[in-house]
Amino acid sequence: MASSHGKQNGASITNVAALADVSIATVSRVLSGRRTKDDDIARRVRKAAHELNYSVNSAASALRSDVSNTIALSMPATSTLMAASVVTAVSEAASATHMQLLLGIDGTAAAQHRRIKAFCGHPTDGIIVLPCPRAGVSLTRGIAADTPIIQLLGSTNLLRHDWVSIDNGASVELAVTHVVERGAASVAYLSDEVGSSDGAETLLAFQSSLNLLHVRADNEWITIADGTVQRGFSDTMRMFAGRGADQTPEAVICSSSDTAIGVLIALGQLSINVPGQVQVVSLQDNEAAASSMPALTSMHAPLQQMAAESLRLIANAQTNGSDTEMGARLGRHVMFPRRVIARQSTRESNDD
Amino acid sequence: MASSHGKQNGASITNVAALADVSIATVSRVLSGRRTKDDDIARRVRKAAHELNYSVNSAASALRSDVSNTIALSMPATSTLMAASVVTAVSEAASATHMQLLLGIDGTAAAQHRRIKAFCGHPTDGIIVLPCPRAGVSLTRGIAADTPIIQLLGSTNLLRHDWVSIDNGASVELAVTHVVERGAASVAYLSDEVGSSDGAETLLAFQSSLNLLHVRADNEWITIADGTVQRGFSDTMRMFAGRGADQTPEAVICSSSDTAIGVLIALGQLSINVPGQVQVVSLQDNEAAASSMPALTSMHAPLQQMAAESLRLIANAQTNGSDTEMGARLGRHVMFPRRVIARQSTRESNDD
DNA sequence: TTGTAGGCGTTATCAC
């Protein structure tokens, strides 16, 4: 008769010990790798465990050892591709270190606050937090847990803990460098709304890159608007229609991939060759970028590395403990620039 | 001095009991709502718990009671908007029932198999599985757990358990009905590749809808290709350029939103009014659909309801237990049609 | 209604 509860497969460490004819302590040691030798006993234990389809009850393990091999991830409720990529990256990083991943998605800062608090109650080795768009510094107020918390992404360090984020300035500089290395001497920039600090920071970095790399950019080549396909289409029509090559930029950098695809379609209508006459780059990748014609060169955050770094910081915080004074501490800040994914909308490098 | 382990906030049920001057049993009962009265004792307990920032140790709770309030979700590693929406929906459904969510993302069927097995080891009340694209029926081979497993989405029932999926046929019929109710008598269909069984099923259902609703669709109005913006643009140019109104469809249905946006841009170039002369609908929603000009009417799966239904099936399976014979059982199959999100690219309904 | 005590499955501590 099966258990009437949601109980797991009946096999426990006791059954394995009985079958292997050893003590439960030995079973525990063999299966957790705390035993060096690989003799007959070890084999017997592993065989018994396999036969019984045994796997440790992580609740009991966590209860006794205070190590849960579980990390938690708290995110805002944005159904964007970026969010999906973050989840995937963190999940893979967790798997790589044999950790389970607990996920909580919340729409408001208040809900996220409760979520983080609940995570602290769970036996969790660490918590990764992507702050809600409009969250304040009170996100971890009143949460005095020993559990290490680290912030991933976001524009400011809300949690006052370790922080892993994107280097927007370095990213746009890399984009400009990319097209310049491939022969462009003048660049247009179709910017996001600068309401967000990210947008403003990126625009600023773009302008300083111009000086740094001796690139021309007329004022009317820098536009600020939404990130739609149509915006890219209309901006490009206005910028390129009926003008000679010396009155138009040799490269277009867009904040969003959708905008860049609008640019590609408009240039196609105008019979302007990409990447021959004009190169196009997007600062952010999306699903459509790889399948556009020509395929769009775009940038994306190295989320795998950022997730791995987050886990490293958690592991590090655990060994260090909270022995350091926590007064006005702001934690480490690790920044990663986006990487260029070179596709057909930019030329072969001159360096090759 | 803080604990040197990754230990949680020091407060345990014993501390709360001491501070409230009651026994731990009373604390447990009050906090789990198993005590009806709301007298002074209950208040004292809650106050003490709050002051100590106490939250139950779920590992201990799960160990003792065999109910973990945790469900697991196993997904393939596709960084798509759909995947993000599924995760969000399941997370919200879990939160609504006060469940924690354990997430595992895997790229291969073999990895997913291991993942599901690992989930069974954890104290988990149920497992929701989105099968990897090319997974076989061996996905749960050798996993004889009492933990209920249910399949979410996918084209075939791989797990031979309860299954919650999308009704593609009903969805496309709803799309055709939508434009017909708004005055269209002829419809074009820009289909996905029919390599997937989903695509073929949808195309078939589209054709049967034509008869059912007495709608005209010339052969050349039905095209099968990729789901890009450019495809929509070029198909539309070919279909509409230089033709009179009696030679063109009054509505265009697209499998993908990107394709539909290409259609919108092309119709704009041809000065054909949307939705006045031609209505446009996409069978799938994406980020860009709401911000296109005009905003794109599209469909999306009712993932919140599907997630809630999944949890309901899990809860149901728990009470039923595995007392029913498991021989050739295939489980219940619950199908949901996509819903129409009416935006500007289709007209006001005649019924209004 | 309340308190007491036993046990969930595992790991840590101790003797051997």
Next chain:
DNA sequence: GTGATAACGCCTACAA
């Protein structure tokens, strides 16, 4: 290196 035993924090019969 091995085995007996005590904890981990909580829930729940059972007794009061």
